[in-house]
Amino acid sequence: MAAEIHSRPQSSRPVLLNKIEGHSDGVNAAVLIPKEDGVITVSEDRTIRVWLKRDSGQYWPSIYHTVSSPCSCMSYHHESRRIFIGQDNGAVVEFLISEDFNKMNHVKTYPAHQNRVSDLIFSLESQWVISTGHDKSICWMSTQSGSMLGRHSFGSWASCLQYDSDTQHAFVGDHSGQITLLKLDEQTCSVITTLKGHEGSVGALYWDPVQRWLFSGASDNSVIMWDIGGRQGRTLLLQGHHEKVQALWYLPLTHQLVSCSADGGITVWNMETTREEAPQWLDSDSCQKCGQPFFWNIKQMWDSKTLGLRQHHCRKCGKAICGKCSSKRSTYPIMGFEFQVRMCDDCYDTIKEEDRTPLATFHEGKHNIAHMDMDPSRGLMVTCGSDRVVKVTHSSFTTFTDVFPKLKSITFCCGTENEMFSRMLMLLFLYTGSQSGLGFQQSIIKLKAYFILDEFVIGGKVQETSKASVAKSMEEADSLQEVKHTHTHTSFL
Template sequence: MQCHEFILSEDYNKMTLVKSYQAHQSRVIMILFVLEMEWVLSTGQDKHFTWHCSESGQRLGGYRTSAGACGLQFDVETRHVFVGDHSGQVTILKLEQESCSLVTTFKGHTGGVTALCWDPIQRVLFSGSSDHSIIMWDIGGRKGTAIELQGHNDKVQSLSYAHHTRQLISCGADGGIVVWNMDVERQETPEWLDSDSCQKCDQPFFWNFKQMWDSKKIGLRQHHCRKCGKAVCGKCSSKRSSIPLMGFEFEVRVCDSCHESITDEERAPTATFHDSKHNIVHVHFDATRGWLLTSGTDKVIKLWDMTPVVS
């Protein structure tokens, strides 16, 4: 499939084709024009990322991703490109004038990556997914920190970042517009621990036949506390709580001891929730004026003044 570049002629009634780029063998999914480098970046359903010289139209290089790519961001200073794909993986490539090299890959989503947003100041990458979650990746800190944000009931469709206020705006297919305060000290969610029995009361889980036989007890279903990550039974994790600093703005399962330790201050929300009244498909955020443009499956375009909440 070809990508075309047009300009308007002097009579303003016709467009003139400037360049044509033979970019992909199937549908082009995302394109990005890097004015500073005179590059055109693109991803396609053929699982390829490519980039061209916008002046000559020459293909400078490409890279095959693990699945169809659906997210694309570029950092001009480091010449790093971030590509998210349908497998949930994010790939970082280093682009040179006529070559590219793989920097790293990482994966934290259980669904495909549907949106990427890069903050060049804090050097943080945000990824949204069809698994309803957002992950904040600390790229610049080189600590491998990944902060999870849970605030949507359907796939995340778009991410925008307001640098001057350090607020993240996420829009979802559930119609939700969430404004996250990223100027707080957030915590990583713990890894879920493996165990054959409840790590609180030592009751066996249903696959632990030996302990069930020895103790003459029926095995229980395994759950996990979202705060400590321990494997627990339903009786020892009967409570629910929001944990905003861990990204859980909605109430989630926690063990009884963690529920008692969470204070009211720790339950204070770090995001505001707004209903767009339509299932959002496409979004554009103008940080200069604080305006958000959304379009939905209802064929309606809505313009929102976000200055009361993004400030």
Template sequence: MGPALEGWPFLFSLLPLSPSLLLLSRLSPPLLSLWLLWRLGPPLSLSPPGPPAPLSYPGAQPGYDLCLPLFQSRRPAPVLQSRARIRGAAHSRVFRCPCAGPAAAAAVPPSLPPPPMAAEIQPKALTRKPILLQRVEGSQDVVNMAVLVPKEEGVISVSEDRTVRVWLKRDNGQYWPSIYHAMPSPCSCMSFNPETRRLSIGLDNGTISEFILSEDYNKMTPVKSYQGGVTALCWDPVHRVLFSGSSDHSVIMWDIGGRKGTAIELQGHNDKVQALSYAPHTRQLISCGGDGGIVVWNMDVQRQETPEWLDSDSCQKCDQPFFWNFKQMWDSKKIGLRQHHCRKCGKAVCGKCSSKRSSIPLMGFEFEVRVCDSCHESITDEERAPTATFHDSKHNIVHVHFDATRGWLLTCGTDKVIKLWDMTPVVS
């Protein structure tokens, strides 16, 4: 052997493994030395034979290590380490052959648990889902809205079949309707105030009907009805009041923030209300109608809700029968009269007992309306003081916008004209 192979006595054990290495050693020993230096590193010094010891290297990762003593002569046996990952395993163990000796066995941490097997069954998490308590059936068409009755086992529903139903739970555990009321049009929405038991129902024909439910929820009494489609809306964010303009020439102020269910009417137009705008710094409402009128309402006054119209078969002032009361007409031998209502007290009166007219601005009646004789005498001059101003824009207004910083009002009409108004003389 040449001097290039000095210090590599263990290489003779590799030569039988590869005929190419044997041929390379015979043809060019220096080339063989360079190849071994590149593959195995610098030559190791000679050491007496001993038991093989495991080798480690920096950056070793947990895995599966296999010890294979390659040489048994004049050199500690190197360790051939190979890594094999098991998918999904949280831990790994190191396996070494018995020839590695007790030192290698001591290097294996005994506290590591075995990796979980792939076939291990994991417990499933408990699934939560809602529990069906009851089914309330009986409507003939789509139920558009329903609410629960607080402090009662009941449900109020409105449907496309034009019915309002109040369902109460019976002793057998089933819900049966205690109130079945038919409306003139399909019911689209509703609102229920449990404190006052006031039920407001919106119909497809643009009508809003209000009812009062009895304490036992077995009777429903009509209160008011507002007709005409809503054409304009305006919101007061400070006092949480909603203003709505309608095609029935009226403006309604809905007390939403107070949650009292009150609705105050404002009558000041001769045609449908087309647009609304609100000046919060002066608490004034500007309403414009199809008649070309611009009305500025003072909302900084204590307004009153219009009374409910009472039903009666005879005049509640003179007791004269109305024309449909045949029994009383026959008994009294008198001709029935036409029924009217006083706008201040709401009583049903005849034409003779309600021959007077008066304006009631605090109730929203800026124009003179029918009142009974007793209410006409009780109205003072202060109560007749107007709370709104009226102006003519000379065109049919369809839209309005108010700039509170400059006091300007913009109106758009069907005559294709846009007008700018300085409202500081009246909005202040």
């Protein structure tokens, strides 16, 4: 992996590398093959295809397999090369891909659902394949025996799924806009809670097990971050799309959320900044600013001999207001409103110009996006959708200039097989490299590298993933050392 450090942020616009065409119907899922120039796709045309990049730079199908029913979703496990395909007829089919990605053998067929499979996940730890379907159910099956272990039904189509292998908790989004948290066991399950916040069907979920954040996208064009980790049920509303949100991906090392919508919109959210929760909308029979009755308040209209007004809500304070008291619009990114929304006149006057600074960036995928997969270690993103097109783009959304502003045009190279630790090693090289440019001795450079590593890892486990937090700790350590140097009148070097 190589990184060039510049003195100012670089453009984060996704760059189209390849366009894969050839499907005769919509592509429902596409995943990047780790450590390979390859993509796996499943389509409504009943095909499973493995595309490998040739010397010509184009992707050609090395595997072209047709099944009995349209392919609706996919889960691929690279270490074991096992792939699970959900179908329109309710079945889940397991295949094993050869090491050279030129052959695929059938392993099992699981009779999972009575209707279309909407999403599925393979858990290596529990040896389960978990799936949701349009028969309003979630089921989990043993990949060893092929038998059904358990099933739970909902009141609406189950549309998307996420699973925490460590705790065996499943998150299921449905067409009513609800998200159900379940605890799965070998034969039974228990409902933990139901999350309600969307006004449209939930189309995408993403679970970050480190921060214990759940992200959901829905047909109401919004994204919600649910803090499952214990912060009193905190939720953050993010509105930055014009169409329904159908794909999500969270990048924990850079604290960025990537969301994609049906119109091709790609929004990158900065989740490291401090944000405010959007208020709950208040109920009232009259405007909470001027007191004028709303049109259903018959008694007050009769008493005041006036016509009722339409009810609106201020997005900043949540009060029920009339149109006259909310004549202005404004963005308010700290609360997730990247587009202009209704504000009452009082709240509008409190918003400063710096409060309108965007906390998200917007890009155009230029095609329908129903599914997305990312390989952050290579800066690659693949998107696909109903337009039958698969796009592979370079999506380096981040730079390291915010952590190391002293560096100008120095290039460092480092690499490991593990994505997280390769990023950490890069940070170590960047910090020590910047110090070496200032003339520090090698022993001190190594010591500082150990200090940084201690901020990231304790007892062999990752404890911190924020670049900003680590950089702040190092600055405080440097300041303390300078104070000590002043008092002792001795040189640390």
